[in-house]
Amino acid sequence: MSNRTVDNHSPGDFGERPLSPGEIRQISKKFREKDPWEVLRWGAEQFGKSMVLACSFGYEDVALVHMLHRVAPETDIFYLDTDLLFPETYETRDRLAKALDKTFIRVRPEYSLEEQAKLWGEELWKRDANACCGIRKVNPLRRFLKGYSAWCTGIRREQSPTRAHTEVVEWDHQFGLLKLNPLAYWSAKEVWAYIREHNIPYNPMHDRRYPSIGCVPCTRQVQPGEDSRAGRWSGMDKTECGLHPSGEIKDRR
Numbered sequence: 001m002s003n004r005t006v007d008n009h010s011p012g013d014f015g016e017r018p019l020s021p022g023e024i025r026q027i028s029k030k031f032r033e034k035d036p037w038e039v040l041r042w043g044a045e046q047f048g049k050s051m052v053l054a055c056s057f058g059y060e061d062v063a064l065v066h067m068l069h070r071v072a073p074e075t076d077i078f079y080l081d082t083d084l085l086f087p088e089t090y091e092t093r094d095r096l097a098k099a100l101d102k103t104f105i106r107v108r109p110e111y112s113l114e115e116q117a118k119l120w121g122e123e124l125w126k127r128d129a130n131a132c133c134g135i136r137k138v139n140p141l142r143r144f145l146k147g148y149s150a151w152c153t154g155i156r157r158e159q160s161p162t163r164a165h166t167e168v169v170e171w172d173h174q175f176g177l178l179k180l181n182p183l184a185y186w187s188a189k190e191v192w193a194y195i196r197e198h199n200i201p202y203n204p205m206h207d208r209r210y211p212s213i214g215c216v217p218c219t220r221q222v223q224p225g226e227d228s229r230a231g232r233w234s235g236m237d238k239t240e241c242g243l244h245p246s247g248e249i250k251d252r253r
């Protein structure tokens with residue numbers, strides 16, 4: 001197995017020269033024409049146990065988990081448990097775990113909801129959603145990814161204008177490792193066709209006009225004609241939790 005890493009990478013010495021930005025662009029271009037599982041297979045061959053996949057149990061991610069299971073079933077898969085996820089999300093986790101006989105790594109925030117309320121006040125998400133996402137998502141992810149050389153996500157170009165330039169393979173400047181987005185060029189229709197073809201468990205909220213599902217306080221149904229992420233942080237000047245790809249949110253005590 002050939003293992004390579006990129007410049008400025010700290011965890012792990014892979015014994016070969018690092019990938020240059022130009023090589024990353026070339027690899028990404030090559031994989032635009034290939035199936036998403038080919039990207040995952042390449043990542044697993046390059047990075048082995050130093051690659052990890054992020055799963056929110058949304059429809060893109062359950063498809064990606066299934067693809068990974070076909071090509072590299074030993075790869076770690078994690079989810080960010082903010083303690084504020086929908087019951088349907090936990091149920092989807094359990095159904096998928098059973099279907100694939102896979103354990104998902106649970107990544108937790110440093111602070112419980114009670115501790116957060118004591119330090120920053122009740123229902124921080126209503127007053128400062130960026131700070132709340134920083135505490136419950138971005139900072140836990142930053143700590144967790146320190147143990148890996150590459151991470152895989154289910155983000156797609158057509159999900160939102162902020163994701164419209166997503167590449168299949170890119171350097172993640174925020175977290176300092178390679179980022180694989182195998183579904184970057186896939187449409188929602190293609191993802192759903194894959195889910196149906198393979199009978200993959202998915203979150204039933206998707207059938208109730210919840211195309212994008214996050215934490216309970218920050219997710220609502222979308223109305224006909226709204227875009228797929230309109231139900232996230234509705235009414236706020238916020239469209240991303242900060243994982244793709246803004247900077248770390250500082251503690252504001």
Ligand code: SF4
Nearest residue numbers: 125132133136215218
């Ligand atoms: S999505 Fe809402 S509740 Fe969840 S971490 Fe972000 S601000 Fe907090």
